[in-house]
Amino acid sequence: MKKTWILVLLCIATVAVSVRLMIIENSRPEGTMDASQEVIDCIMTRASVRKYKPKPVNDSIITTIVKAGMASPTAADQRAWHFVVITDQALKDSISDSFQWMKMVEGCAFAVVVCGDMDKLFDGDREDGGFWVQDCSAASENMLLAAHALGLGGVWCGVYPNGDRVEKLAEILNLPNILRPLNVISFGYPEVPVAPKDKWNPEQVTYNEFLDSRGQK
Numbered sequence: 001m002k003k004t005w006i007l008v009l010l011c012i013a014t015v016a017v018s019v020r021l022m023i024i025e026n027s028r029p030e031g032t033m034d035a036s037q038e039v040i041d042c043i044m045t046r047a048s049v050r051k052y053k054p055k056p057v058n059d060s061i062i063t064t065i066v067k068a069g070m071a072s073p074t075a076a077d078q079r080a081w082h083f084v085v086i087t088d089q090a091l092k093d094s095i096s097d098s099f100q101w102m103k104m105v106e107g108c109a110f111a112v113v114v115c116g117d118m119d120k121l122f123d124g125d126r127e128d129g130g131f132w133v134q135d136c137s138a139a140s141e142n143m144l145l146a147a148h149a150l151g152l153g154g155v156w157c158g159v160y161p162n163g164d165r166v167e168k169l170a171e172i173l174n175l176p177n178i179l180r181p182l183n184v185i186s187f188g189y190p191e192v193p194v195a196p197k198d199k200w201n202p203e204q205v206t207y208n209e210f211l212d213s214r215g216q217k
Contacts, residue, residue: 049153052188
């Protein structure tokens with residue numbers, strides 16, 4: 001009889017523990033454990049993609065990618081950016097023909113030109129440009145990561161600070177003087193998988209204070 005009660009109590013305890021674990025698991029936001037690793041994997045596996053399938057990207061995906069760009073941090077929350085989405089083939093051809101390092105734009109599904117909006121800078125920042133380059137750079141990386149997460153690929157083609165490139169691209173896109181193009185990012189479904197590069201180098205990391213190769217300040 002005593003053994004029977006012991007078994008009953010053990011069963012009750014086991015059920016109680018199982019229920020408790022179930023409650024804890026259900027109280028955790030859905031996908032929390034997997035999502036964190038997925039984010040890291042997305043960052044670590046992103047690579048520059050220059051060749052694309054002749055496959056269109058629907059408008060909702062384009063909007064999601066641009067929204068990801070606008071989710072990035074900005075200095076003093078100025079949001080001094082403007083995004084020019086290019087889907088017109090004639091414009092893509094013109095950019096490809098005008099810049100020899102942007103030949104991939106011709107075959108991309110769409111491109112985004114990330115511009116700094118000088119009108120959105122504080123008055124004191126307009127003389128030296130403020131932090132629009134940093135803000136637009138953060139937005140660009142967000143879009144590249146979002147594209148990768150959605151199964152697309154992209155590559156960042158630099159424009160600013162080269163004055164000739166800025167002037168030429170502004171002419172092609174008929175940009176007003178207040179918009180300064182930082183880059184052209186081409187997007188599309190990768191023609192072939194592109195392996196990421198392992199860029200981790202602990203020798204390029206210093207903690208707290210800079211020390212030279214001899215361990216001295």
